[in-house]
Amino acid sequence: MNKPLKSVEKQGKGERRRATSYDVAELAGVSQSAVSRVFQDGASASQAMRDRVMAAADKLGYRPNAIARGLITQRSNMVAVVISKLTNLYYPEVLVQLTQRFSERGVRVLLFALERESDTGTALEQMLQYRVDGILTAAMFDNDALRTIENARIPVVFYNRTLQDQQVSSVRCDQQEGERWLVDELVKAGHRSFGIVEGPTDSVVSIERKMGALNELAALGISDITTVSGDYGYETGRQCFAELVEKHGSPPDAVIAANDVMAIGCIDEAREAFGLQVPHDISIVGFDGVGPARYAAYDVTTVRQPVERMTESAAAMLLERIENPDLSPEKRAFSGIHVRGSSARIAAT
Amino acid sequence: MNKPLKSVEKQGKGERRRATSYDVAELAGVSQSAVSRVFQDGASASQAMRDRVMAAADKLGYRPNAIARGLITQRSNMVAVVISKLTNLYYPEVLVQLTQRFSERGVRVLLFALERESDTGTALEQMLQYRVDGILTAAMFDNDALRTIENARIPVVFYNRTLQDQQVSSVRCDQQEGERWLVDELVKAGHRSFGIVEGPTDSVVSIERKMGALNELAALGISDITTVSGDYGYETGRQCFAELVEKHGSPPDAVIAANDVMAIGCIDEAREAFGLQVPHDISIVGFDGVGPARYAAYDVTTVRQPVERMTESAAAMLLERIENPDLSPEKRAFSGIHVRGSSARIAAT
DNA sequence: TCCGAAATTGCATTCGGATGCAATACTGCC
DNA sequence: GGCAGTATTGCATCCGAATGCAATTTCGGA
Numbered sequence: 137m138n139k140p141l142k143s144v145e146k147q148g149k150g151e152r153r154r155a156t157s158y159d160v161a162e163l164a165g166v167s168q169s170a171v172s173r174v175f176q177d178g179a180s181a182s183q184a185m186r187d188r189v190m191a192a193a194d195k196l197g198y199r200p201n202a203i204a205r206g207l208i209t210q211r212s213n214m215v216a217v218v219i220s221k222l223t224n225l226y227y228p229e230v231l232v233q234l235t236q237r238f239s240e241r242g243v244r245v246l247l248f249a250l251e252r253e254s255d256t257g258t259a260l261e262q263m264l265q266y267r268v269d270g271i272l273t274a275a276m277f278d279n280d281a282l283r284t285i286e287n288a289r290i291p292v293v294f295y296n297r298t299l300q301d302q303q304v305s306s307v308r309c310d311q312q313e314g315e316r317w318l319v320d321e322l323v324k325a326g327h328r329s330f331g332i333v334e335g336p337t338d339s340v341v342s343i344e345r346k347m348g349a350l351n352e353l354a355a356l357g358i359s360d361i362t363t364v365s366g367d368y369g370y371e372t373g374r375q376c377f378a379e380l381v382e383k384h385g386s387p388p389d390a391v392i393a394a395n396d397v398m399a400i401g402c403i404d405e406a407r408e409a410f411g412l413q414v415p416h417d418i419s420i421v422g423f424d425g426v427g428p429a430r431y432a433a434y435d436v437t438t439v440r441q442p443v444e445r446m447t448e449s450a451a452a453m454l455l456e457r458i459e460n461p462d463l464s465p466e467k468r469a470f471s472g473i474h475v476r477g478s479s480a481r482i483a484a485t
Numbered sequence: 486m487n488k489p490l491k492s493v494e495k496q497g498k499g500e501r502r503r504a505t506s507y508d509v510a511e512l513a514g515v516s517q518s519a520v521s522r523v524f525q526d527g528a529s530a531s532q533a534m535r536d537r538v539m540a541a542a543d544k545l546g547y548r549p550n551a552i553a554r555g556l557i558t559q560r561s562n563m564v565a566v567v568i569s570k571l572t573n574l575y576y577p578e579v580l581v582q583l584t585q586r587f588s589e590r591g592v593r594v595l596l597f598a599l600e601r602e603s604d605t606g607t608a609l610e611q612m613l614q615y616r617v618d619g620i621l622t623a624a625m626f627d628n629d630a631l632r633t634i635e636n637a638r639i640p641v642v643f644y645n646r647t648l649q650d651q652q653v654s655s656v657r658c659d660q661q662e663g664e665r666w667l668v669d670e671l672v673k674a675g676h677r678s679f680g681i682v683e684g685p686t687d688s689v690v691s692i693e694r695k696m697g698a699l700n701e702l703a704a705l706g707i708s709d710i711t712t713v714s715g716d717y718g719y720e721t722g723r724q725c726f727a728e729l730v731e732k733h734g735s736p737p738d739a740v741i742a743a744n745d746v747m748a749i750g751c752i753d754e755a756r757e758a759f760g761l762q763v764p765h766d767i768s769i770v771g772f773d774g775v776g777p778a779r780y781a782a783y784d785v786t787t788v789r790q791p792v793e794r795m796t797e798s799a800a801a802m803l804l805e806r807i808e809n810p811d812l813s814p815e816k817r818a819f820s821g822i823h824v825r826g827s828s829a830r831i832a833a834t
Numbered sequence: 835t836c837c838g839a840a841a842t843t844g845c846a847t848t849c850g851g852a853t854g855c856a857a858t859a860c861t862g863c864c
Numbered sequence: 865g866g867c868a869g870t871a872t873t874g875c876a877t878c879c880g881a882a883t884g885c886a887a888t889t890t891c892g893g894a
Contacts, residue, residue, distance in 0.1 A: 154616075154637065156880055167844045172881055179882090182842060182890095197636060202614040203561060204880035206552045208849045217596070221581055228577025232570055235598040244611060247566070247596040249584040262593060265551040267503075287546060288503065370776060397776075404781035427719060427746075432753035433782035505850055516874045521851055528852090531860095531872060553850035557879045 155196035164192035175200045206267070213243055215454060216263040218273035220250040227274060229426075229443055230295065234272060237451035243269070252338070256281050264288055270454045276340055291457035293450050296441075297340040298467055305457065305465045307450040311341060311423070314439035314472040315348030318392060318421050319356070321437075321482040327389035327419060329360035331380040333402060335368045335394035342368075342394045345423060349392050362388060366398055373401015378409060387418050390480065396422035396429040399436050403479060419480035425473065437480035439472035446470055504545035513541035524549045555616070562592055564803060565612040567622035569599040576623060578775075578792055579644065583621060586800035592618070601687070605630050613637055619803045625689060640806035642799050645790075646689040647816055654806065654814045656799040660690060660772070663788035663821040664697030667741060667770050668705070670786075670831040676738035676768060678709040680729040682751060684717045684743035691717075691743045694772060698741050711737060715747055722750015727758060736767050739829065745771035745778040748785050752828060768829035774822065786829035788821035795819055 157171040164171070166189065173179035174189040181189075192198075206212040217234055219227050235245045246268055248259040260281050263271060271285065274295040282302070285292055291305070298306035322330070332349055335342030346363070353361060362384040366372030376398060381387050387410060393399035399422030406412040406420065414420055422429060425440025449468055457463050476482060506520040513520070515538065522528035523538040530538075541547075555561040566583055568576050584594045595617055597608040605626050612620060613633070620634065623644040631651070634641055640654070647655035671679070681698055684691030695712070702710060711733040715721030725747060730736050736759060742748035748771030755761040755769065763769055771778060774789025798817055806812050825831060 157882095158880075168881075169844060169846095169883075170842090172883085173843085176882080180842060185842075197633075199610070199613050201556075201616060201880055202611075203552055203555045203616050204849090205882075206849095207550075207556055207851095207880080208882050210849075212552060214595070219581075221585075228580070231577070231580075231596075232568075232598045235596050236570075236600065239597070239607075244615065245596045246563070247580075247584050247594045248588070249581045251585065258588075261548070262551075264548050266593065267550060267552050284546075370780065400780060408781055428777045428780070431719065431749060431777070431780075431782070432757055433780075507850075517851075518853075518874060518876095519872085521853085522873085525852080529872060534872075550850050553879090554852075555879095556850080556881095557852050559879075 154201075155193075155198040156201070157198070159196055160189060160192045160198045163196060164188045210267075212267045212269055214246050214266065214268050215243055215270040215272060215458075216246045216248055216259075216266075216268040218248045218250065218256070218259060218271065218275050220252060220255070220275040230274065230447055233443060233447040234451060237447055238455075241451070241455060243455065250275055260284065264290075269458045272450055272454050276338075289461060291454060291461060293454040293457070295446070295450055303465045304467075305453055306467045307446050307453060308467075308469050309439075309441040309446065309472050310469040311344040311472075312348035312351070314423060314474075315345055315392070316352045317472075317474055318423075318437070318439065319349055319352040321476075322390045322392075322419055322421065322480060323353075323356050323358065325419065325480070325482045327481075328358060329384070329388040329390075330358065330362070331377075331384060331388040331391040332361060332363045333373065333376045333380065333391060333393040333398050334363060334365040335398070337365060339368070339394075345394050360388070366394075366401075368395050368397060370397050370401045370404075373398030374405040374409075375401075377402040377405035381410065387412060390419040390421070393420065393422045396424045396426045396436050396438055398422065399438070399479065400428060400434050403434055403436075414479055415481040419482070421480050423472075425475055429475075429477070435477035435479055436475075437477040437482065438475050440475050441472055442470050503550075504542075504547040505550070506547070508545055509538060509541045509547045512545060513537045559616075561616045561618055563595050563615065563617050564592055564619040564621060564807075565595050565597055565608075565615075565617040567597045567599065567605070567608060567620065567624050569601060569604070569624040579623065579796055582792060582796040583800055586796055587804075590800070590804060592804065599624055609633065613639075618807045621799060621803050638810060640803060640810060642803040642806070644795070644799055652814045653816075654802055655816045656795050656802060657816070657818050658788075658790040658795065658821050659818040660693040660821075661697035661700070662818075663772060663823075664694055664741070665701045666821075666823055667772075667786070667788065668698055668701040670825075671739045671741075671768055671770065671829060672702075672705050672707065674768065674829070674831045676830075677707060678733070678737040678739075679707065679711070680726075680733065680737040680740040681710060681712045682722065682725040682729065682740060682742040682747050683712065683714040684747070686714060688717070688743075694743050709737070715743075715750075717744050717746060719746050719750045719753075722747030723754040723758075724750075726751040726754035730759065736761060739768040739770070742769065742771045745773045745775045745785050745787055747771065748787070748828065749777060749783050752783055752785075763828055764830040768831070770829050772821075774824055778824070778826070784826035784828055785824075786826040786831065787824045789824050790821055791819050 157168050160171045161168040171189050173181045174186050238245050256277050270291045272293050276297055294306035296308045334346045362380055364376045364379045366376045391402050393402055399420050402420050403414050406418055412418050422436045422438040425438050429436035429438050506517050509520045510517040520538050522530045523535050587594050609630050619640045621642050625646055643655035645657045683695045711729055713725045713728045715725045740751050742751055748769050751769050752763050755767055761767050771785045771787040774787050778785035778787050
C-alpha cells in the first residue's frame with residue numbers, strides 16, 4: 137500500500153500537510169515515479185505527462201522535498217562554509233561572494249561561524265551529520281578533524297590557509313609575495329627601522345604575513361625590527377602602535393600591520409598620541425584592501441586580495457571535487473593587488 | 486529483511502559506505518531502534534546498552550544521518566537566514582551573530598545571500614524545498630512570497646523591516662526614534678539648514694530613516710532641507726555630499742546620512758573637496774554604529790543598533806514560533822544607542 | 835498494415851533513522 | 865518467593881523521492 141493514508145485535500149486547514157509526490161500523482165492520475173521524473177532534469181517523460189503533473193503540482197503547491205531526495209540520492213547538495221568570527225573584517229565579503237557562487241550552481245550553503253578559529257569540534261560534527269557534499273573553510277582544522285573528514289571522504293578546500301606537509305586543496309592569496317612587495321617598497325624609500333604588528337597568534341594568515349615580512353627584511357639585511365601582536369581589531373591596532381614605540385624607544389621608520397584595520401589603528405594612534413604625520417614622519421602599511429583602507433583619511437598602502445577571483449576559484453575547485461572525488465588536491469595561490477596609498481612614503485608606480 | 490546488504494567492514498576501502506545505525510546495531514548485537522534511542526535525548530536506554538552501542542559506534546565512526554532524521558521527524562533543524570548583499574556594511578556582523586545564536590541552540594543555518602533585495606524568488610523556492618523550520622530575513626519579501634510562506638506554515642521573523650499592515654513578526658531598531666534624536670540634537674545646537682543623504686531607494690530601512698528625519702524636522706519647523714540619494718557606499722557618500730552642496734548652493738549646516746559609511750564619505754568630501762572643518766563648519770551624522778564610525782579620523786555621531794540584543798531577540802522569537810506555531814506575530818523595536826561623536830557640533834551628554 | 839526499436843510509464847524497493855506497540859527484563863515491596 | 869509496576873528492548877512501519885527493471889505505448893519504416 138503506497139497510497140498516503142490521508143490525501144491533502146481531505147485535511148482540516150489547521151493542520152494541512154505539505155503535498156508530496158504521492159498527492160500530486162493521485163490528483164494527476166499517474167504514478168509517483170512519474171511525478172518524480174517530471175521534477176528531474178534528465179528523466180524521460182512525455183509532454184502530456186509533464187503538463188498533467190505540473191498542473192496538479194501547481195494546484196497543490198507541491199515542492200519536491202530536498203531532504204527526502206538527499207536521503208535516496210546520497211547527495212545533500214549542501215556545502216559547509218566555515219568562517220571564524222575574528223578571522224578578518226574582510227571575510228564577510230568573502231562569505232557573501234562564496235554563497236552567491238554556490239547558489240548560482242544550485243548548491244546550498246550551510247554556514248558555520250566559529251567563535252574562535254579553534255572551535256571546529258561541534259561544527260565539524262554537525263556538518264558530518266548533515267552529510268554536506270563538501271567543506272569550504274576559512275578556519276583551520278586540527279589533525280584529528282582532518283583525519284575524520286578524510287575518512288568520511290568529504291572534499292575540502294581551504295581558504296587562505298593550507299598545510300604545507302599535507303595533501304589538501306586550497307585557494308589562497310600569496311601573503312609572502314605581498315609582504316615582500318611592501319617591504320621592498322619601504323626599504324627602497326629609505327626606511328631602515330621597522331615595526332611589525334601581527335594578528336592573533338592562532339591565525340595562520342597572520343603568521344604567514346609576519347614571516348613574509350621578516351624573511352624579506354632579513355634578505356635585505358635589515359635587523360632593526362620590533363614586533364608586537366594584536367587581534368586584527370582597530371583598538372588593538374592603536375595599542376600596538378603605542379607598545380611598538382615604547383619597545384623600540386622611538387617610533388620606527390615604518391610599521392607593517394597584519395591587516396588594514398590594525399594599520400588604521402596605528403595611523404590614528406601615531407597621529408593622535410604621538411603627533412606624527414603620516415607618511416611624512418612614519419610610513420604605515422596594511423594588508424587586505426578592505427573598504428576603510430580607501431577612506432581619504434587613511435588611504436592605506438596595502439595589498440588587496442583578489443576576492444572575486446579567489447572565491448570563484450575556491451567554489452569551482454570544491455564543486456569539481458564533489459563531482460569527481462578522485463581529483464588530486466591542488467593548491468592555488470593568487471597574487472595580491474599592490475595598492476599604493478598615501479599612508480607610506482614610497483614611490484608611485 | 487532489514488539488514489543491509491553489505492556491512493561496512495566487508496567493503497573495499499575505496500568505496501567505503503558511511504556507517505548506518507544498522508551497522509552499529511549489528512556490531513553491537515542489538516536492534517537498530519536501540520541505536521536510534523541511544524543517540525536521542527529523552528529516549529530510554531540502559532547504561533549497559535549505551536556503552537555497547539557507543540563502543541560500536543566509535544569503532545565504525547558512526548554519526549546519525551541528520552537528513553534521514555529530518556525526513557522522519559519532519560524537522561530539519563535548519564533555518565534559512567536571508568541577507569542581501571548591499572543591505573548594509575553592518576549586516577555581516579548581524580549574520581555572524583545570528584548564526585552563533587542558532588548554533589548554540591542546536592539549529593543550523595542555511596544561508597541565502599541575495600544580489601539585490603528583490604531577488605527572493607529562487608531563494609524562497611530553495612528554502613521551501615529544504616524544509617527549513619523557519620526563516621529569518623533581512624530582505625523584504627513581496628506579497629506572493631509572503632503568501633507562499635504563510636501557506637507552507639513556516640514561521641518568519643523579519644530583521645529591521647516590517648509590514649505595518651501585515652501580521653508578521655519582526656525585530657527592528659527604531660529608526661524613527663534614532664533620527665528624532667539626531668535631529669533634535671542638531672537643531673538644539675543651532676543648525677537650521679539640513680542635507681539628507683538617503684540610501685538605495687528599495688531599502689525599507691533607508692526610507693524609514695529619511696521619513697524619521699523629515700518628520701522631526703517638520704515638527705520643529707525647519708524647512709531648509711535638501712535631499713540626495715546614494716547606495717550606502719563610501720563613494721556615493723562623497724558624491725552625495727558634492728551634489729548636496731550644488732543643489733543647496735552652499736554647504737548646509739548639517740548632513741544626515743542614512744548610514745555611517747555614507748556619513749564618512751560626506752566627511753571626507755567636505756574636508757577634501759570643500760576644505761570644511763568637521764564639526765566646526767558643518768555637522769555630519771550617520772546611523773548604525775559600525776566599526777569605522779569609531780575611527781579617530783571620523784568619530785561619527787550616530788545611533789548604534791544594539792545588534793547583540795536584536796539578534797538574540799530575533800533568534801529567540803523565531804525558535805519560539807517553531808516550537809509553537811500558534812504564537813501570534815510580534816513586533817519588537819529596540820531603541821538605538823545614542824553615540825555622541827565629534828563629527829557633529831552637539832552638546833555632550 | 836505490421837514488426838521491431840525506442841520512448842514512456844508503473845511497480846517495487848531503497849535510503850537511514852524514529853517511534854507506537856507489544857514483549858520482556860528489572861525493581862521494589864509485602 | 866510472588867506480584868504489580870516500571871524500565872528496556874525489539875518489531876514493524878513510516879517519512880518522501882529516486883531508480884532498476886519490466887510492461888506498455890509510440891513511432892518509423894518497409
